[in-house]
Structures are given as C-alpha cells and as structure tokens.
Amino acid sequence: MRDSLGWLTPIFPYDKVSAGLVTSLSFLEMRDRMFLKIEGLAKRFEGLKALEGIDLILEKGEVHSLIGPNGAGKTTFFNCITGMLSPTSGRIVFGSKEITGLKPFQITRCGIARTFQNIRLFSEMTVLENVMVGRYIQTARPLVRTFVGALFKGRNFCNQENDLQDKARQLLDFVGLSRHHKRLSRHLAYGDQRRLEIARALASDPMLLLLDEPAAGMNPQETQALMSLIGKIRERGVTPFLIEHNMQMVMGISDHIIVLDHGEKIAEGDAAAVQQNPRVIEAYLGAQASTPDAKAASTTAKNPPSC
Numbered sequence: 001m002r003d004s005l006g007w008l009t010p011i012f013p014y015d016k017v018s019a020g021l022v023t024s025l026s027f028l029e030m031r032d033r034m035f036l037k038i039e040g041l042a043k044r045f046e047g048l049k050a051l052e053g054i055d056l057i058l059e060k061g062e063v064h065s066l067i068g069p070n071g072a073g074k075t076t077f078f079n080c081i082t083g084m085l086s087p088t089s090g091r092i093v094f095g096s097k098e099i100t101g102l103k104p105f106q107i108t109r110c111g112i113a114r115t116f117q118n119i120r121l122f123s124e125m126t127v128l129e130n131v132m133v134g135r136y137i138q139t140a141r142p143l144v145r146t147f148v149g150a151l152f153k154g155r156n157f158c159n160q161e162n163d164l165q166d167k168a169r170q171l172l173d174f175v176g177l178s179r180h181h182k183r184l185s186r187h188l189a190y191g192d193q194r195r196l197e198i199a200r201a202l203a204s205d206p207m208l209l210l211l212d213e214p215a216a217g218m219n220p221q222e223t224q225a226l227m228s229l230i231g232k233i234r235e236r237g238v239t240p241f242l243i244e245h246n247m248q249m250v251m252g253i254s255d256h257i258i259v260l261d262h263g264e265k266i267a268e269g270d271a272a273a274v275q276q277n278p279r280v281i282e283a284y285l286g287a288q289a290s291t292p293d294a295k296a297a298s299t300t301a302k303n304p305p306s307c
Helices: 027-033 074-081 104-110 127-139 143-152 155-175 190-202 220-235 247-253 271-275 278-285 292-302
Strands: 034-045 048-059 064-067 089-094 112-114 208-212 239-243 256-261 264-269
Touching: 034 074, 048 074, 048 239, 048 256, 048 264, 064 074, 064 247, 074 208, 074 239, 104 112, 104 127, 112 190, 127 155, 127 190, 155 190, 190 208, 190 220, 220 239, 220 247, 247 271, 256 271, 256 278, 264 271, 264 278
Parallel strands: 064 239, 064 256, 112 208, 208 239
Antiparallel strands: 034 048, 034 089, 256 264
C-alpha cells in the first residue's frame, strides 16, 4: 500500500488512506488542487551546485512560502520555474502540461507570472502603461497587424487599447494605486513600486503568482498592507508563492512553507512544523543551536529563574 500510494505522502498521511481510497478528498479534487509538481529539479553552473534533487507539490488556493538563508538557491528555483533559467535536470509540470525548458513568455501564457527581487519597472512609462504591458501577453496580435493598427488607429486596435486600459485601471484600483495612474513609475514611493509590479503581473491573468521578496525594504505598515493584499489575491483565485526573509510575515500568512539550504530542500510543512525542525534551526542559527543543551540554554536566557 505504501509503495503504491507513496506519491500522496506530501499531502495525505497513510492513516487517511484505506482500501486504496483517499477519504479526505476525492481523486478529482486532489488532481485539481495539485497544480504544480516538481520532480528532481537540479541546476548547476559549471561546478557550482545551485539546486539539487528538489521534489515539490503545490496545492491550488494556498499561500506557499519559500525560505532559506542567503545563497540557498531560492531565486534560482523561481528562475527555473518561470523559464529564466533552464534546469540541468528534473521536471516541472503545471496543471497537466510539462513546462520544463519553455521560454518565459510561453510559461506566462500557461498561467504563471512573477515579480522580481530587484524592481523591474519601465521607469519612463506611466503607472497605467506599466500594467497594460503585462496584459499584452494575452492579447497581442501578429506584429504586422499590431503595427498597422497602431499606425492608422484602426477601430479594432482602438477597442483593444480601451479594453487594456479598463483592465489596467481595475488592477490599479485593486492594489490601491488608481490615483497615481498618470505618474511615471519612477516617481512612485518604493512600496508603491512593489505593488505596481504585482499589478503588472496580475494583468496576465495568472493562476500562480511568484513573488520574490515582495516585502523587502518595506516598513511595518507597508508590510501589513502587503499581507492583506496577498490575502485578497488568493481570494481572486490566484495562488501566491513567495520568497521572503520577513519571518513574521511568512509565519503569519503561509499555509505551506518550504525551506532550502545549499540548494537542497531540508524541510516543508506548516509554520509550527518548520519552526520546530532541527535542520531549519541549524541552517539559520548553526549546528550548536539545534542541540538540546543549546535550546535549554536559550530558553533559560530568555526566561531566567526567579530568586
């Protein structure tokens, strides 16, 4: 039984499997929820091992977070999923389609969008135009027709541009930037630029949204607003998957946390399980911090005995 149903273990413990049937979810429901599956993902740069043998299943509708020390391979992992890098080995399946090695625009059309660790906006375009750019991947026509339409301002071209503007305005309102739609993006405050990147990514109508350190550089108020925005994104039917170093934010919003260290997955689970995992403690605080004596000493230091 365990051999035949071993692929279910990331989601279902064996005590929930009886007579070959999954009691908590039907097979069709489970198939629909497991919409990103990664098997044996590895990425090497000549002699450097950036990722090694990562297996992962993401469920639709949950907030997923990827954490780990600096240099753990988190952004490389995102780059492999989104086609910015080609994996050395392994498979990436999104829905029912294998996307391993596809180009970034092809993966975006499949329903995966992302933001970047370093903000990548079109600085000389307006806020509205930046969001419209994100929509073109779903609406773009052949280059010749687009050029001719733009040159002569044809009716179809104008209708399409109006539809794009309407969609972009709705997304700006969703992220709280509608009042800035005419401003150049470079004139926005840092936190607003982060939200503009999210709006542009949402313009492509993704099912999975990858956010690379979205709270970096934000103050506590901006971070709290971002947490609320991520919750609203999930309510829209988009599954958020973020890299983040702000542990308070990660533990506060995540249903599922994956931990990388030196390119390998060392733990995954909910917040409580990850916080108590000895390998996670060792990765962040060093080997001595994961020993019972060190934990006891740490507890004593935080709560000294009363006289």
